[in-house]
Amino acid sequence: MREYIAAYQGAWWHFFIKPFYGLCFRKKENGRFQKFEVLLPEACEDFCVLSAEQCIHVVCQTKIGSILYLCLDNGVWRKTVLLESKSGTAYPKHFSLIAVGGFLNLFYTIQYQEKWMLVHQIIVAEDKLPMVVDRIRFARPPFSVSVQQGTDISVLYQNESSVSGSRLYRWSAKLFGHFMPVNPAVGGEICCFLPDRDGCVHYAAFQVVEGIRNLVYFTKTGPNSYTEPMTVYLDCHEDVEPIFCRDGNRLCLVWQEAGCILSSYRTEGEGAWSRPTRYMVPGGCQAVQYGISQNGQMYKAYGYAKEQDIIFHGAPQLSEPVKQGSQRVMRPEGYEVEEFAKENGVAGIEEPVSTVNPIVSQLRTELSHLKEQLYLLKEEFIAIKDVITNITEHKKSNVAEEEDVDTVLLENNACELQEDPF
Numbered sequence: 046m047r048e049y050i051a052a053y054q055g056a057w058w059h060f061f062i063k064p065f066y067g068l069c070f071r072k073k074e075n076g077r078f079q080k081f082e083v084l085l086p087e088a089c090e091d092f093c094v095l096s097a098e099q100c101i102h103v104v105c106q107t108k109i110g111s112i113l114y115l116c117l118d119n120g121v122w123r124k125t126v127l128l129e130s131k132s133g134t135a136y137p138k139h140f141s142l143i144a145v146g147g148f149l150n151l152f153y154t155i156q157y158q159e160k161w162m163l164v165h166q167i168i169v170a171e172d173k174l175p176m177v178v179d180r181i182r183f184a185r186p187p188f189s190v191s192v193q194q195g196t197d198i199s200v201l202y203q204n205e206s207s208v209s210g211s212r213l214y215r216w217s218a219k220l221f222g223h224f225m226p227v228n229p230a231v232g233g234e235i236c237c238f239l240p241d242r243d244g245c246v247h248y249a250a251f252q253v254v255e256g257i258r259n260l261v262y263f264t265k266t267g268p269n270s271y272t273e274p275m276t277v278y279l280d281c282h283e284d285v286e287p288i289f290c291r292d293g294n295r296l297c298l299v300w301q302e303a304g305c306i307l308s309s310y311r312t313e314g315e316g317a318w319s320r321p322t323r324y325m326v327p328g329g330c331q332a333v334q335y336g337i338s339q340n341g342q343m344y345k346a347y348g349y350a351k352e353q354d355i356i357f358h359g360a361p362q363l364s365e366p367v368k369q370g371s372q373r374v375m376r377p378e379g380y381e382v383e384e385f386a387k388e389n390g391v392a393g394i395e396e397p398v399s400t401v402n403p404i405v406s407q408l409r410t411e412l413s414h415l416k417e418q419l420y421l422l423k424e425e426f427i428a429i430k431d432v433i434t435n436i437t438e439h440k441k442s443n444v445a446e447e448e449d450v451d452t453v454l455l456e457n458n459a460c461e462l463q464e465d466p467f
Contacts, residue, residue: 046331049094050355052339052366053101053117059355060103062090068105073363077353084122085115093140097149097341102142104151110135112153114168127166139187144341146196146216152178154187163188163202165214165221178212178221180205184234185286193240201227201238209235209250228263228271239289239296249287249298250274260287262298262311262318277309277318288334288345290360299347299359301332306347308359324358327351339366 048061057073063081068088071081085105092105101117110130116123138153151166161183166175181187181202188202196216203209210226227235233252240246246265251258252274258281261274277298287300295310298318306324311317326332330349335357337344346360355363 046090047334047336049092049336049338050363051094051096051101051337053096055366057363057366058096058101060084060092060094062088062092068092068103078350078355079353085113085124088113089135091135091137091140093142094336094338095142095144095149095341095343096338097144098147102149104140104142104153106135106138106140108135109133112138114151127168141188141190143190143192143198143343145192145198150190150198152188152190152200154181154183160205161187163200165200176221178202179224182207185284186236189237191238191240193246194244199238199240201235203234209233211238228265230271231261231263231274233261236287237289247289247296249277249289251281251285258283260285260298260300275316275318278307278321286334288347290344290346292359292361297359301334301347304332306332306349306358308347310359322358337363 048059051058051060057078058070059073059078060068060070061081063069066081066083067086068084069081070084071078073079084103087107087109088105089108092103095102099118103113103115103117104127105113105115107113107130110132111126112128112130114125114127116125136156138155141152143150143152149168151168153164153166155162155164161181163178163181164175165178178200179202182205184203188200190198190200193199193213198214198216199211200214201209201211204224208226208229210224212224213222214220215222227238227248228250231250231252233250235248235250238246238248244267248263248265250261250263252261253259257279259276260278260281262277263274264272266272278300281300282302285300285302287298290297290299292310294313296313297308297310299306299308301307304326306326307321308324309318309321311319326349330351332347332349335346335348335355337346344360346357348355348357348360357363
């Protein structure tokens, strides 16, 4: 499960999916998160949120599989349909938003002709249609993206041959480079990475040794130059999804396992990783992976919601959002995916979106049910009325027939009396 926290107008906004309500959000004011509001009832649990360009950007999927883009600008939500679904079904697309050079980049997976494809889309570039990055092997997670070398974007994934590697999107050329395998000597699955400004890249991977799946760490120090893998944790579960996070001068690896949050750290300049610390999640709470963003920057953390606050482990707690400076304004536009749009539909722009108070939403739902019940009662009343009318008319018909028979019999009797000679 993933949720997002975004900075906007000096406050933190928490976005999440709530059963029976859809995509919701709540704002943190006076040090506490307030009551939630419903943003999009038809959204399903597959979305991404990024705070950038003095706006909040949301990409999500509806319950029928359409891809939507929502933008909060100057207090007004606007919605754009990026791709309409004709199949009427939704499946995980693993949306990921990243802001580079004043432009919003969207990455997601799509299933086409029984193959999984990684798609890249620049939402605000009118002359750029979405492009297929590569055919990929569906893993957990299926890909990771990060800014690297200024304005370039590095995307990490497993290709359809199950080889872990990356491709670099060079912003100056608006093209992806060749697929480059990452440290083939590890012989495992690369699960996450974190580039540094000095060119060093941190990697975490799963390495299977004698049937045991271990979490290891290594770095890339130069072209095709890697350090030896260091074991961080032994015998990981299949559903473990580690993330990198910085806490001061510590580099942390955090993951979730069996309902708990585990964290191990390494101090800069030191080689060894600490023994993993296990954090128990209180009863009634659930461990969640959060994406936290402000001014176009995002980092991930594991934590859980407790009353009107969110507690993180292996990551710094929420502080006051940094004041946003003057930035260029993004213009939301809709796009077609060249190959997929022919089968799945086209894009379209809709009217501004209004949020709904959950109480109002519940009242509307109950009112809708009452209207439906009243309609059924009305139909039942009409049916009963028709039955009563038919019975009444039938009785009248029988009475009339009996009266006619009596008249005929009386007339016949009269005739017989007249013919009697006596």
